[in-house]
Amino acid sequence: MSTIKLTIDGRQVEVEPGTTILEAARKLGIDIPTFCHDPELAPNGACRICVVEVEKARALVASCSAPVAPDMVVYTESERVVQARKAILRLILANHPLDCITCEKTGECKLQDYCYRYGISESDFEGEVKDLPLDDTNPFYIRDMNKCILCGRCVGRCQEINGAGAIDFINRGFNTVVGPAYGDPIEKSSCVFCGMCVDVCPVGALVPKAGIGKGRPWEVKKVKTICPYCGTGCSLYLHVKDGCIIGASPDFDGPANRGHLCSKGRFGWDFVHSEDRLTKPLIKKDGVFVEASWDEALDLVAEKVRDLIKRYGPDSLMGLSSAKATNEENYLFQKLMRSLGTNNVDHCARL
Amino acid sequence: MYEKHLMICGATGCLSSGSAKVHQALVEELAKHKLEKKCRLVMTGCPGFCEVGPIIVIYPDEVFYCRLKPQDIPELVEKHLLGGEIVERLLYKGPDVDAPARFYDTIPFYRKQKFNVLRNSGIIDPENIDEYIMRGGYRALSRALKMEPMEIIDEVKRSGLRGRGGAGFPTGLKWEFTYKAVGDKKYVVCNADEGDPGAFMDRSILEGDPHAVLEGMLIAARAIGSDEGYIYCRAEYPLAIKRLKTAIAQAEEYGFVGENILGYGFNFKFNIKEGAGAFVCGEETALLASIEGKRGMPRPRPPFPATSGLWGKPTVINNVETYANIPLILREGGLEEFVKIGTEGSKGTKVFALAGKIRNTGLCEVPMGITLREIIFDIGGGIKGGREFKAVQAGGPSGGCIPAEKLDLPVDYDSLTQAGAIMGSGGLVVMDDRTCMVDLARYFLSFTQKESCGKCIPCREGTKRMLEILERITEGLGKPDDLDRLQELASTIKDSALCGLGQTCPNPVLSTIRYFRHEYEEHINEKFCRSGVCKSLFDYFIDPELCNGCTRCARICPVGAISGERKETHVIDPEICTRCGSCVERCRQEAIKVTRVRREADVNH
CATH class of the missing domain: 3.10.20.740 (Ubiquitin-like (UB roll))
Known part of the structure; x- marks a missing residue:
């Protein structure tokens, strides 16, 4: 034509x-x-x-x-x-x-x-x-419908792309709002917290909780990376300020995800700076975990592996790796297991 | 063998004035006199003259009885049916006739009407397909079945028929677009979501002559190549829906609907979708969304439904009255008859609903080009109570107000638009000198604001701010620049709103400012509502010259604001008076007048 x-x-x-x-x-x-x-x-x-x-x-x-x-x-x-x-x-x-x-x-x-x-x-x-109550009961984002200009992008994404259909327009005229059925809070709806609505909101009506008070957009460095949660390989930006991750947003040009993320990739970054996170190896001594050096820990593992192979053969071993490690790391890990003589290797990625 | 046919109006207007009870009384009375086999009793559709309902027309005698009550029935049966004598006291009487009028042709309400669309309404039993066929029904369909699609479309184009839903788009052109659109499936949709306040044309057609609409849709389907249709009817019209369902079932039985219609290999299936009450669902794209089970919200056009309508398929969507016109055009010789009526740009007739302060409320069908004066004064009988005509709101909330000086305007699509109103679906709300034009604009804006779908900003937020300004003005808090702000907002909304409803909703405000600017200025600058409507902007007082001390006003006043001895002038205390207006209605002398509020400042000087 x-x-x-x-x-x-x-x-x-x-x-x-x-x-x-x-x-x-x-x-x-x-x-x-x-x-x-x-x-x-x-x-x-x-x-x-x-x-x-x-x-x-x-x-x-x-x-x-x-x-x-x-x-x-x-x-x-x-x-x-x-x-x-x-x-x-x-x-x-x-x-x-x-x-x-x-x-x-x-x-x-x-x-x-x-x-x-x-x-x-x-x-x-x-x-x-408008004087509407804030919906902030879910752990991921705040819905402040007083700031909403009813552009409908969140509704469109939720209905047409995600398919969750958690939100739609409610009421008519000046009283029109966007929200879940029956005015329920969002976590009682069919929302899967993919955060797509948050990503496209042109105003401050949908705000991720993690970054609140932690930095202005112009202070934040956006670091492009690949989501480590699963094998899809979604491209995203980590929002970093003073060496800390304060949020994430999708890469709309990402070939695998074209701007879509799931709840883990969009919101699941609190583990990085969590106090509960292990940053050093622990060795159980007399029934209690005690901090150890990497050399010490790896030596112990190597010794135990060697001992087990010698006593029961390589198939007595099994390797289970983490989905949070990169694909490359997981690849290397299975190589390691196979070089030890076993194919018993698995991975916890479940999405 | 029946000797007499008693056609009792069973449409919503007469039902609400008690025709069901009159019908029951007739059933009992006929049984009492063993006349059931001799007199056929039919609940018909609307003959139009709601003001004088319940109505019974007796054939073959051609007698029109009105304002009937169950207690009139024994006399009617005794004298007319048994005695063969006309019961004169039950005939139509009014200031517009010298003697009681016996039949349609002598009742002024009917004299200037032209029955096209309402040709069968009130004449036939709408639940009996044979009666429709007897009146020439389904002949146009059988003729259309022998024609090529483009031949049908050409006839509709040549008829000059324009959409009766309000916007007046040429129907034939719409069909042609849909015929030419590419699609493996096409739909025919009937918009029966009549929502304008005071409008009931479509309801009356559906209740009075449902087969005419079905036949129109079938012809449209044949023309565009569709095998399925939807009638989107508001759920508030249960009788219309019931009669449609009956009509569809009967048409199916007769082979006009279903598979291989009349052996021409043409299939068509009807679906009825009941609307949930949103005014905006009368907008075609919102209506289609609603059929699809989505929230009724308009979407941008293009694509127009003709190329991408219901479920993305090419769709013809027309209003009830438009479809009801189709069999008239397509029957043998119909086109020639049709184009004889109307004006250059607007052919045929239009049905109007007369409401408001008019003497003859009801439904009328008139040739296009008739003047508003003829509709309101000759057909409508003028203003109730002999008061002064002030304006008429044409086209509902999307329409505009037309003042007395425009009464000689010929009614067609183009002249009404020029006057700042629209043809709309055909609602005419008549106002007298006791109607405040600012309050009227406020009323229509409150309607459109409540019914705004909330999608686009100009309509959702703009009508709200316009409404707030109008509310302030009617409360006496108007500011000098309010008129400019209203006009500015109105022009933004007209220019930028998404759908037809948004783009036209400022019309009532713009047209009242255009023709009644002085009333706005009086409200804003002088804090005075001369119509006696905006309660904070006037006081009532009793004219001592006119008051005869009858005490009627004092007795009706709910708050005891009126004092005075019998046969002496009465006085209203404005401090106590709530301006409910009961005394005004009650006074036979018209002695209670509206006056400016005496304010503190005035008293001190």
């Missing part, structure tokens, strides 16, 4: 049929703001911040969902567009806490970014503001 030519902000662009105006604009490096747009979900068209002016169209058009048409003429920052975006931002702010000073999302909040971009510092609408 032939390509479609259109003009965006006075510049020509040629794209495949079916491309949205937003995608075409991005091709030109034009940044159209979005809250609800999610490339992995069906177009939602909910937030309306991405509206653009299309010549001959009656109303403004949501660029995230409107497909391009031949010879379309689009303006992404016309006066009419900017006026609508400002009005939308003012409407959001009228019903959103202005606690950016302490909000965990500060610095990577889309609402903050767009208000900055369009010079909106406060809302001039008086009236009712």
Whole structure:
């Protein structure tokens, strides 16, 4: 099929049929703001911040969902567009806490970014503001629905990608909220705590508990790594500050996971700095575990292994390795066992 | 052999004014006089004139009895059925007739109407397919079965039929898009989720002539190549649903529905989906989501349902009244008749529901192009109590208010849009001088805010802020820049909301500001509601010139705010008065007037 030519902000662009105006604009490096747009979900068209002016169209058009048409003429920052975006931002702010000073999302909040971009510092609408209880009973993340702008990305991810279907829109009009059925707390729902909702929330409505108060986004170093929990090999970023892991987020370009993680990869990093974690080997002496040096411990293991092989043969041995070790380490471990003469080797990865 | 046919209205309007009891009384009375074999009693659909219900029309005598009570029945049976004498006191009487009117043709309410869609309503037994067939039913289907799909679509296009659900999209074009769309399965959907306050056109069609809708859908299915359809009907219409189910079962039995229809190798199956009560489910994409079992929320278009509708398949979705028009167009010679009625851009008739402060509430079907004045004054009988006409809200919460100076506007899609209203589904709510236009705008906004699906920000948050401003104004807390803010918000919502409901919901506010700006300004600047509706913005006082001291007002006042001796002028204490308005209704002299609130500042000076 032939390509479609259109003009965006006075510049020509040629794209495949079916491309949205937003995608075409991005091709030109034009940044159209979005809250609800999610490339992995069906177009939602909910937030309306991405509206653009299309010549001959009656109303403004949501660029995230409107497909391009031949010879379309689009303006992404016309006066009419900017006026609508400002009005939308003012409407959001009228019903959103202005606690950016302490909000965990500060610095990577889309609402903050767009208000900055369009010079909106406060809302001039008086009236009712949401006052909903915090849902913080689960160990992984806080749901503060007072900050939610109802973009619906969390709902889309939960329903269309994860399939857990734990959350959806509830009520109508101003009273619309996102939440589990019957207003239950999230841990009583079918939520599997994959954290996908947290990753796509454009504002501070969904915040991982682990990092609260531990650092601002600009202070955090994001270290790209592969999740060690299982063999899928999900790519992720560990959030590190002062040598400590304070959180993790998925790598949206990761070939194996393309931005998806499970609850372990997304939230399961507290073990790294846990006080209960073994960092030195222990040897039981007289019924009590006593700290030992690595040389001492390895010597003891080598001696016992040698002794067992001599007395009962190599198949008297079995090796069980940890899923938390890397794949390479696990590979080496099975090699070791086989070189000792046994195939008795297993691994605790269960996901 | 039956000698007489008694058609008693069994539609919701007459049922609520007691037609079931009248029916029961008739059954008993007929049995008493052993007339069951001679008189056939039929519960029909709506003949339209709800104001004077319950209604019985007796054929072949052609007598229209109205405002019946069970106690009238013995006399009716005795005199009319046994004695062959018309019971004059039960005929239609009103200020618009000199003598009691005997039949439809002499009742002014019916004189300017043109029955197309309501052709069978009130005439046939809606639960008997034979009666529909006798009136020419299913002939259009059998004709369509012999035609090529594009021939059917061409006829619908040539008829100029536009969607009766409100937006007025050309029906034939919609069918053509769906016919041409690629899909292994296609659906025909009927939107029967009639939700506008005061509107009951679709309900009456479904209750009065369900087969017309089925036939319309079958023809649509034949035209686009569909084998399955859904009727999305609100659960608040149990009678309509019951009659639809009966009609589908009978049509199946007769071979109009099911496999290999009339031997043409055409299959079609009907499903009924009951709506759960969300207004927004009248929006086509929300309706389709609801059928799929999802929350009823609109989605962006394109893709339009014609290419990707129910479960992603090409889908034709039309309103009840649109489908009911189809058999008329497709029957032999129907197209020529159809295009004779209406205006250049709006062909055919439109059914309107008359509600509010109008004398003849009910349902009327009129040719497009008729003026609002004719609908409201000639058919509707003017304003209740002889008061002054102020405005008419056309098109429900998405529509707009049309003032007296626009009464001679011809009613069609384009002229109504130009006047700031919309055709909408056909609800006309009439207002008199006691209706406050600010309060009216507040009412419609509170409706749309409650019914907003909550998906898009302009509608969810914007209507809330508009409503809050309107609430403030009606409470006397309006600020000088409120009108600008309302207009600014309204234009943002119109320009950027996701669906048709969001984009049109500021219309009641915009149109009332356009035509009744002075009322807003009076509320904001002078803190005065001259219509006597916004309770903090007026006082009642009794005009001593008019008061005759009858004491009726003092006796009805629930809080004892009115004092005065018999035959002497009465006085209302504004401190005690709650402005409930009971005294105004009670006073025969119209002596109780609305006045500005006397404020502290005024007293001191």
